[in-house]
Amino acid sequence: MNIVDFSLHEQAILLFAALILFTSFALLAQQRMLASIHVFAWQGALVAGATVLVAIVSKQNHLYFSAALTFGLKAVFLPWMLHRLVNQLGIQHHVETVVRPALVLLGAAALVVFSYYVALPIEKLSLLSTRNTIAVSMAVVLIGMLMMVARRQAVSQVLGFMSMENGLFFAAVVSTHGMPMVVELGIAFDVLVAAVLFGIFFLQIRDSIESLDVDRLNRLSETDQAEQTRE
Amino acid sequence: MSGWLLALIQLMIFVLGAPFLVIWIKQVKCRLQNRRAPSFAQPYRDLGKLFRKQVVLAENASPLFRMAPYIVFAATVLAALTVPLIAIKLPTAAIADMLVLLGFLAIGRFFMTLAGMDVGTAFGGMGSSREVSLSSLAEPALLMVIFTLAMTAQSTNLSSVMQYLLDVGVVLRPSLLFALLGLMLVAVAETGRVPVDNPATHLELTMVHEAMILEYSGRHLALMEWAAYIKLMIFGVLIVNIFFPWGLATDATLPALAIGFAAMVFKLLVAGVVLAVAETRLAKMRVFRVPEYLNLAFLLALLGALSHIILEVGV
Numbered sequence: 001m002n003i004v005d006f007s008l009h010e011q012a013i014l015l016f017a018a019l020i021l022f023t024s025f026a027l028l029a030q031q032r033m034l035a036s037i038h039v040f041a042w043q044g045a046l047v048a049g050a051t052v053l054v055a056i057v058s059k060q061n062h063l064y065f066s067a068a069l070t071f072g073l074k075a076v077f078l079p080w081m082l083h084r085l086v087n088q089l090g091i092q093h094h095v096e097t098v099v100r101p102a103l104v105l106l107g108a109a110a111l112v113v114f115s116y117y118v119a120l121p122i123e124k125l126s127l128l129s130t131r132n133t134i135a136v137s138m139a140v141v142l143i144g145m146l147m148m149v150a151r152r153q154a155v156s157q158v159l160g161f162m163s164m165e166n167g168l169f170f171a172a173v174v175s176t177h178g179m180p181m182v183v184e185l186g187i188a189f190d191v192l193v194a195a196v197l198f199g200i201f202f203l204q205i206r207d208s209i210e211s212l213d214v215d216r217l218n219r220l221s222e223t224d225q226a227e228q229t230r231e
Numbered sequence: 232m233s234g235w236l237l238a239l240i241q242l243m244i245f246v247l248g249a250p251f252l253v254i255w256i257k258q259v260k261c262r263l264q265n266r267r268a269p270s271f272a273q274p275y276r277d278l279g280k281l282f283r284k285q286v287v288l289a290e291n292a293s294p295l296f297r298m299a300p301y302i303v304f305a306a307t308v309l310a311a312l313t314v315p316l317i318a319i320k321l322p323t324a325a326i327a328d329m330l331v332l333l334g335f336l337a338i339g340r341f342f343m344t345l346a347g348m349d350v351g352t353a354f355g356g357m358g359s360s361r362e363v364s365l366s367s368l369a370e371p372a373l374l375m376v377i378f379t380l381a382m383t384a385q386s387t388n389l390s391s392v393m394q395y396l397l398d399v400g401v402v403l404r405p406s407l408l409f410a411l412l413g414l415m416l417v418a419v420a421e422t423g424r425v426p427v428d429n430p431a432t433h434l435e436l437t438m439v440h441e442a443m444i445l446e447y448s449g450r451h452l453a454l455m456e457w458a459a460y461i462k463l464m465i466f467g468v469l470i471v472n473i474f475f476p477w478g479l480a481t482d483a484t485l486p487a488l489a490i491g492f493a494a495m496v497f498k499l500l501v502a503g504v505v506l507a508v509a510e511t512r513l514a515k516m517r518v519f520r521v522p523e524y525l526n527l528a529f530l531l532a533l534l535g536a537l538s539h540i541i542l543e544v545g546v
Contacts, residue, residue: 003543004402011403018405018538025530102526109533116541132542 009057010129013174016050017133020170021112024143027163028108029101033094033155037082040159044074047166051173054130058177066169066178069188074166078195085199086155089206096153104150108143115139122175130174137174140167154205154212158198165191234322237483241318244492245311249457249464250274252499259507274460281453289350289446299346300447300454303339307458307465310335314468315390317491318480324390329377332389332465333370336421339458340366347443358442361518365427365439368525369420372413375532379410380473382539389469393476405542409535411474416528418466420521423459425510427521430459437515464499467506471498 003011023043030036048071055063086092098104112135119135126134144167147160169187172179179187202212209216254274261268288297313327313335340362347359381387383406384395420427423440433441444455472479478494480487516524 003404004399008403014538014542015403015405015408018409018534018542021538022409022531022534025534029527029530101523105526105530109530109537112534112537112541116537135541136538 006129007057009053013050013053013057013130014133016046016053017136017170017174020046020050020166021136021139024140024163024167025105025108027159028143028147028150029098029105031096031098031101033086033096033153034083034092036156036159037079037086040082040163041075041079043163043166044078045071047170047173048075050170051178054173054177057129060177062181063173063178065181066173066184069184070169073188073191074162078162078191081195081199082155082158085202089202089212091155091212094153096151096156098150104146108146111142111146112136112139115142126175128175128177133174134171137167137171140164140170143167152213152215154198154202154214157214158195161194162191233483237318237488238312238321238323241316241321242308242312245314245316245464245468246308246457246461249460250278252464252467252503253460255500256503256507256510259504260511263507263511278453278457281448281456282450284449286449286451292350292446295342296346296349296446297451299342299349300451300458302342303346304454304458306335306339306342307461310339311461311465313389314465315393315472315479316468317495318483318488319390319393320481321390324388327389329380329387329389329392333373333377336462336465337370339462343443343455346447350446352446354438354442354445358439358445361439362443365420365521365525368522369417369528372417372525372529372532373421375529375536376410376414376417379406379532379535379539382536383407383543389473393472393479394481396473397476397479397481404539406535406539407474409531409538411470413528413532413535414466414470414474416524416531418470419506419509420525420528422463422466424463424506426513426516427524429515437518439518467499467502468495471495471502 003014006014020043023039023046026039027036027043030039048067051063051067051070055061055067115138116135119138123131123134141164144160144162144164147163148157151157151160165187178184205214205217206212251271251274254269254271258268258271310332312323313332315321315324315327344359344362347355347362349355377387380392383404384392386392386395419425423430428439428441429437430440432438433445440459444452447455472495475498478490478498480491
């Protein structure tokens with residue numbers, strides 16, 4: 001189905017999908033702490049906007065509730081909480097160095113192509129007008145995972161995890177017009193609890209290794225000391 | 232016959248209007264920065280003065296150094312000929328191919344970089360090396376934008392792309408949004424504006440374009456400067472006429488052409504304001520940050536192509 005045959009609302013869904021994908025890339029490339037939290041908030045807002053549009057097109061009223069929940073949680077509450085945590089830890093102006101940023105971005109582009117290839121047979125089974133966006137939501141999930149692999153800073157890893165969740169939610173909305181309400185509420189609370197736990201976890205690892213660089217968790221402090229004395 | 236006449240008039244508007252676009256941007260920029268702006272005739276006066284001045288050549292300048300300004304100017308004017316300005320379906324549409332346009336600009340750049348190295352001063356060589364390394368990064372992004380457009384309109388001909396986009400009407404295409412953003416970033420880099428290069432300074436460490444033409448004087452310098460103005464106009468017209476094609480004249484009647492002219496002037500003035508605001512807001516980047524910037528442009532263009540394939544064609 002070509003974009004010219006779609007109604008304006010359906011075209012807008014595609015536009016939102018593309019913008020969500022773009023925020024995923026922006027999240028991956030953004031090295032400043034506060035800016036990446038803002039990008040994450042924008043991604044949440046875009047997912048909520050796309051959900052509203054799907055609700056209008058498919059006339060599924062319960063999707064309005066999901067959209068409101070997503071907006072409140074992903075675009076307002078979680079960014080606010082991360083903001084507060086970052087202020088508490090005093091790393092607002094932290095700039096993370098990404099190893100080979102160009103290579104990571106090209107990898108993300110390759111993931112988009114891969115998820116398009118994987119999603120093709122699924123799209124052939126679907127009759128919804130939003131089926132083209134399944135590949136995009138899969139790509140958002142995979143890019144979130146890539147972000148968790150490529151970043152060493154704990155806060156950015158959490159952002160990658162949360163954007164994976166955004167991708168999953170978007171996939172549910174566009175491929176089946178949303179999950180049952182119970183499941184959705186359950187996931188929302190899961191994310192909330194996860195966010196709170198992450199907050200405690202940040203403070204803990206900072207207390208024990210005096211940094212949020214999770215690579216340092218790989219080293220055993222005693223062997224390090226032993227090596228140092230040997231040198 | 233009237234078609235050719237029209238193409239010629241369009242080219243004259245293009246070549247003579249290019250300095251006006253430059254001074255318009257400068258005027259807006261001066262207003263924004265609370266400075267007194269030069270008058271609208273200033274770039275024309277500058278060009279006139281340079282054409283009257285005597286040419287001073289370095290002793291070891293080769294014939295290539297003297298030929299280069301004419302080649303650069305001619306290549307840029309030919310490139311301008313391929314871009315529909317106020318009307319499409321002109322006889323020149325036969326060569327109005329986007330790859331041809333890139334080729335003309337590449338010829339101009341090739342001779343300009345050669346001329347920069349010809350006299351053997353340190354600045355010329357530095358400018359040339361920077362220009363080549365930046366353009367080798369900008370060109371893939373520009374090509375990706377062209378591929379996105381070609382996939383959408385099934386043609387690399389500028390005239391038919393604009394015709395197609397006019398016929399289809401308003402469609403929210405994510406691919407074109409990304410292509411537009413990518414093209415805007417590339418245009419800034421290719422025309423040497425802030426934040427990539429600053430056309431207004433001769434600060435030694437940062438200049439790219441100015442370093443290459445440092446040895447030129449008199450009419451040679453005038454031609455080089457004029458070619459740079461036309462290049463800015465080419466990119467401005469590409470952006471406004473491809474992504475906002477409304478108002479372009481599709482037939483050669485007088486009212487249609489008048490509307491086309493008025494629409495073109497309006498769109499370019501708005502584009503000039505956008506560029507001036509962007510230049511006022513941004514500071515010049517360090518040269519070593521420019522590859523990152525062009526990487527972003529390439530990524531945007533690539534996302535445009537991918538979102539066309541994934542979202543717009545579908546299964």
